[in-house]
Amino acid sequence: MPAIRSFGLTKSYGERRGVFDLDLEVHEGEIFGFLGPNGAGKTVTIRLLLDLIRPHAGRAEVLGLDTRRDAVAVHAATGYLPGELALEPRLTGRQLLTYLANLRRGVEWSFVRELAERLELNLDQRFGDYSRGNKQKVGLIQAFMHRPRLLILDEPTGGLDPLHQETVQALVREARDGGATVFFSSHILSEVEDLCARVGFIREGRLVQVATLSDLAGMQAYRVEADLAEAPLIEALAAIPGVSDLALNGTTFTCLARGDMGPLIQALASYRPHRLVSQEPSLSDTFLHLYEGTEDRPDEKTTPELRQRARPQECG
Amino acid sequence: MLRSVLLATFRGQRRAALAWGLALALFTLVTMWSNWRNEYPTEEARQRLAQQVESGGLAFGQVVFGEARQVDEFAGHLEWRGLGLFPLLIGLYMVIAATGVSRGAEERGQLDVLVTAPRSRSRLFVEQAGGLVLALAMVCALVWLAALFSGPVAGERVPPAGRAAFSVLNIAFVAALFGSVGLLVAQFVGSGRAASMTAGAILVTSFLVANVGLVSTAFEPWRVLSPFYLYGLSTPLTDGHVSVGALATSASITLVCASSAGWLFTRRDLGAAVRIPRPRMLQGPVRSTGGRPWLLGNSFQRALRSALGPTIAWAIALGVYAMLVTIVTPSIRAGFEDLPETQQAVERLEFVLTSDSGIISSVLFLTLPLLVALFAVTLASGWANEEQSGRLELDLSSPIPRRRYFLERAGAALAAVSGVVAVVSLAFLGTAWLAGLELEWSRAAAAALLLTLPAGIVIAFGYLVVGMRVRATGSVLAVSLAASFMLSLLAPALDLPEAVRKLSIFELYARPVLDGIRWWDTGTMLVLIAVFLAAGAAAFGRRDILK
Secondary structure, eight states, rough: OSEEEEEEEEEEEESSSEEEEEEEOOTTTTTEEEHHHHHHHHSHHHHHHHHHHHHHEEEEEEETTTTTTTTHHHHHHEEOOOOOOOTTTSSSSHHHHHHHHHOOOOOOOHHHHHHHHHHHOOTSGGGGGGGGHHHHHHHHHHHTTTSSSSEEEEEETTTOOOHHHHHHHHHHHHHTTOOOEEEEEOOOOHHHHHOOSSEEETTTEEEEEEEHHHHHHHSSSSSEEEESSSSHHHHHTTSSEEEEEEEEEEEEEEEOOOOOOOHHHHHTTOOOOEEEEEEEOHHHHHHHTTTTSSSSTTTTOOOOOHHHHHHOOOHH | SSHHHHHHHHHHHHHHHHHHHHHHHHHHHHHHIIIIIIISSSSHHHHHHHHHHTTTTTTHHHHHOOOOSSTTTTHHHHHITTTHHHHHHHHHHHHHHHHIIIIIHHHTTTTHHHSSSSSSSHHHHHHHHEEEEEHHHHHHHHHHHHHHHHHHHTOOOOHHHHHHHHHHHHHHHHHHHHHHHHHHHHHOSSSSSHHHHHHHHHHHHHHHHHHHHHHHHTTGGGGSSHHHHHHHOBBBHHBBOOOHHHHHHHHHHHHHHHHHHHHHHSOOOOOOOHHHHHHHHOOOOOSSOOOTTTTTTTTTHHHHHHHHHHHHHHHHHHHHHHHHHHHHHHHHHHHTTTTTHHHHHHHHHTTSSSSSSHHOOOOIIHHHHHHHHHHHHHHHHHHHHHHTTTTTHHHSSSSSSSSHHHHHHOOHHHHHHHHHHHHHHHHHHHHHHHHHTOOOHHHHHHHHHHHHHHHHHHHHHHHHHHHHHHHHHHHHHHHHHHHHHHHHHHHHHTTTTHHTTTTHHHHHHHHHHHOOOOOHHHHHHHHHHHHHHHHHHHHHHHHHOOO
16 A cells, blocks of 8 residues: 555646646655756645645545545654744643644653754753754654654755764655655755655646656766877767767766666767766756756756656556 | 845835724724714714813723814814723733734744844844834824824814824824834743733733723822823823823833844844743742643643633733623712713713612623633634644544544633633622622622623634634734624614614623623523634544645
8 A cells, every 4th residue: 555645636726836737656665856946846745645735636645545535544653844834932842742742642751852862962951942953853753752663754854964964864764664654755856866766857837757766867868088199070979879968078978877877878989089977967967957948947948858767657 | 125124114014004903993983983973973972072071981991092172073082992901902912012023923933034134133133123113103094094084074174184183193103102112021931822812911001001090099190100101191082292202111111122222232142032031939849841741631731721820810801801891890980970961972872870780780791702802812713723733643643533532622711711701700709898889799790790701602613714714813813803793882772673784793792790691692602612612623624644
């Protein structure tokens, strides 16, 4: 049974705002990264899954439960960290967690204390007096404290120092090892690479890609850089299938190459290369290329290949 | 409008200033039309009113509208009944605006970026204060226009524009003074709401001290301490008198408060309050900053806990108000005993001022339902802020059905109102007993306890709006309540049919001190509360949560 499954989920706030026809499947027990630029629809998706907002079309299931009809049961099984945590500033961390634990019932306070110790949080300070990172720790504790079957974390390490980012990553792994599913959105790509088995990319409210990390790397263009004995004929190299973004600086040639690299290497060999480097693509490259052409990156244009790839695909 | 902090501050205030200005202008026009043209339409009726003032029979009117002078002339009547309440109301606007612009903005984190802009903190403060002055000018300009138009509306000539301008300027000086008090209080108090409540309490106390002093010798010596006393020294519309000394004193206090606030703002930590050192003997043992986790068991308790501070403040303020009016009741009755013609005129408006129970009903229980309902408005409209700031996000992702959460919150608001009503009831009944008023005690107690019902309708209606369109809650409630009160106030003069009158919650509440409990109307109010809450819960269960 998938932990999260949506069927044509749609929530529209205008032409390109909201979530459109979202078909998503997150497997039970996996850590799923949900990536997208600002305003892409990540938070809308999360709020739809938690029944905080209602879809205009489609539906979703969480742990086999309908998110609308069985909202209370979904909430009972879910731990949620919102992207922008807002809580009563006059209450202390302890008071806030007591209140939220009382709403949930069945929270072991010893586990709350353990989480606070691991995150080095003083619970007796007022929420309004906490630093941004400490506020985030309160949010994290309340998301983890009832040992939920599903964790939905929106930017979980935002505001935390590297040491505590590692602690959060450890908590996420422990939750996964304990059988929980983790669905989290993040902009910290190294974190996603470290933690996630699969990632989903959302752009302008549409799911453009769901893939394992290894799949993504295979689809991504390699950056090729070559120092040549003489300047090559650019038009000839541009005609090679899979080669794009060509640039020549003196006798240093760079390009992106997808698919079979044989023809490119044969062509470059005729210009007697002194140095030839091919860089493996990072998730960051994938991320940036998938968002080419969006409002966040107005200088770049979507390549035909990416447009092709941007079509919604079956979850891999 | 976003070229400077001054204009941006004004821009942030422009809608509220326009709404306040228009509402107050409408109040002036309707009051002068109904009061001057309908209530006192003849020279004879107006002279009777003046005689009544001279004999001390308009005690409550003077407590509410200030000192009455030359009320048989249009200009004097306008300055008293048409504008007399405005130093308090515009002062209240300035308190809310000033604490919102300073501490409120700081609390929301809006000043974090502004203070890092390449301009000094003192300049930022001065520009914010300037923006508030522009907003005040907008409100006052609308009131000035209303004062001018009130002449033709009431069948009189247009009052002299210059005198009207000075009269409004006199109001503006007092309002600005309380705006500066708001700015100063905001330096010492850590939250916007607490700052506005503290400054608001100072405003209301000053108002009561000055105006109760007009009718009670016990308070008379204290009047000079109140800024409203300075306001009363100038009567530009009535007789052209402008006390330059009073205006200068008012302006000086404003400058001292505002510059002290600015000085403190430039020196203290952003987001922190100025700490007042306590003498060592008053210092208690060192405590953990965390309080005991009481009243956090569920969303009902949590909402009750949040409302505790305002509930205590409102209970004290309204309790004191009930005690004051109860204390002056014998003097009001004595003032009317020798004026049978005035009694008849007032009785046409369904007021009874010849007995203790009549005065308590016509004065105290005319205003208390409105005041308790205003408290209910603040409780219901607080939801919008909470929801828009995202504070409900975690509550609503907890395993609690939405409708139950909604009803628990509404229940907490009803409990808070009941708490205020209980305190007011004790204050009123205790004072009335000590003062030896002749009341039918079961009816008096019923009148006090039934105050819960109109306020309960306001809460239930407010929660219905929350369930449907949360952003509109504050404005819909304010307009509905004002319309309901105006309908109740004007119904006798306009001789409106019973069915129309019953649209007002204040007409449903009616006069329990005189007439006892009207079970049909009481049942109607209970049914309305239940229906509004049920409809609100159903609507809330269906709508999106804002963020």
